[in-house]
Amino acid sequence: MGDRVEEKKGVEGSYGGSYSAGLGEQQLKVPYISVGSPFGLEEAQAVIEAMQGETLTMGKFVTKFQEAFAEYIGVKHAVFVTNCTRAMEVAADCIGIEEGDEVIVPAITFVATALPALQRKAKVVFADLEYDTMNIDPNSVAEKITSRTKAIFPVHHCGLPVDMDAINALAKPKGIYVVEDCAHSTGATYKGRQTGSLGDVGAFSFHTIKNMTTLGEGGMFTTNNSEWAEAVRLHRFVGMKEYKDQERYWIPYHYDIVAPSRTMAASNSSMTEAQAAVGLVQLAKLDKMNARRREIAEYWNQEFAELEELGTPPTPEGRTHVYHLYNLYYRKPEKKNDLMILLLDKYGIQTMIHYIPVYWLTLFREMGYEKGSCPVAERIYAEKLDLPIYPQLTDAQVEYVAESVKAAVKELN
Template structure:
């Protein structure tokens, strides 16, 4: 493995003695003079985190996906964490999902004391099978988290129909599918919440980072409080949440 390859893989093989068994394909950096100049402009500016570049990226991403809101986060995992919090899960609640994904999807469900219930996947696409989802629904089921695997979107018509029948929220883990479309609608705009990853090993990258999308006003209002340690102006606020600190630096989003 070359030095460049080793640097890309370091986050998954960082001194813990675990060797990568399946090699990645490395195609080198796609960054050029335009990106370097954009980074230089940020460094010579006055705002280094959660500033105009982040705001512009959020607006562009929402428009691109066809969502009303987009919230930049520090990673795809933190986007998933916010999404799971928006589900309002309680210990013992069940969330139907698939294990054919990065572990963070299930970890964030478990972290809230809820139970990930694994549905089967379709042989042709490795995407979650709507028939299996329907079989897994119980009176404890609160949500469905789908993973659009390998640039292919799930059968969202069937999944949204199941969700509507059972009053369930749907989260799209679209880490593999930025820009993918299902019947004219882009990933992250069909379900109630969409999550994206901009890790260096994903289809597109901002060095590191993520995004949460939604068109639900109530869910968006909660994200404003949850994402940035509760720094939000309120009048007569009655409901509060334990917030996070998932800020994004300007250098990431200018890319």
């Protein structure tokens, strides 16, 4: 406490600098940074160790990281792949999503959740959200299920687990598959179980901004289904199957190539040893980093409870939130831009809006999706903004954000 809050010029966004428009020479006191998990010497040492190994790709670090991750999540299999988007794509192939199928996704998420269905020419059906948790609303899912529904892709938005009992209760009796998008929720629990172990497949992201990262990119596919896991492993490197019990390593053949499964084509999503080595270190620190995020969020929740103009999503009983994002409701949506501008220009705090309703994006508008179809999601979008949250925030910055947000809200009254 009592530390100084340093000033910094604009920072690079994680998607090609797109967060910098209009920042000019702005000095930031609390920037929205693109590295969501602090790196220390341990990660650097792990990279050096990986660099000195017998291979730089798909070696012992990848194996160890997968084993450690599977154990942490509580599933039989974890397969390290290039990113969460890829993990969801192979999940779609495991399930056999194809043209004519329908896939339910939440109205507000990153577009990646909807892409596997689109790529396979299935229909993306958007379900509305619960206003309080900002997560997919099981009641809306129930309304959207038809005889063509093949899968539901719930997203543990911001790091708060979805009501998975409700989703599974809708899906299981009808033979609908559940693919959890855990891009935000690594380490979050629901009734004592990790997200990524609650549906048929879990898909994780280790992108630079996430709660843990494998050097900027990376993802994990988790499942208890051994056949699917083997198919994803084959997919990850061109369908290559090595022979084990043979006369010599090249007799009768060095290797064979097979189709990963009837519904999955082979590709190359091999992962590097350095990424896996860093993943192991980050995984060991994850609970501590998530605890710091929670500490910050809980402090802000208390501080903002004073103001009726502000609201924060609750954490329902039996769930732990890992606050990948800290979303705040501002109940005066007509002034939300003014609040964001004031926070940026006067206080040097960079806020963001994650995410726009997916069906508002040009890609979907051009396919005929129309505004107005998920009214709760649209209300949430109008009211919400997210504050920069990451474990590296100092106590002084955390307090400064609380004081500044409250002051800015009062100034706009």
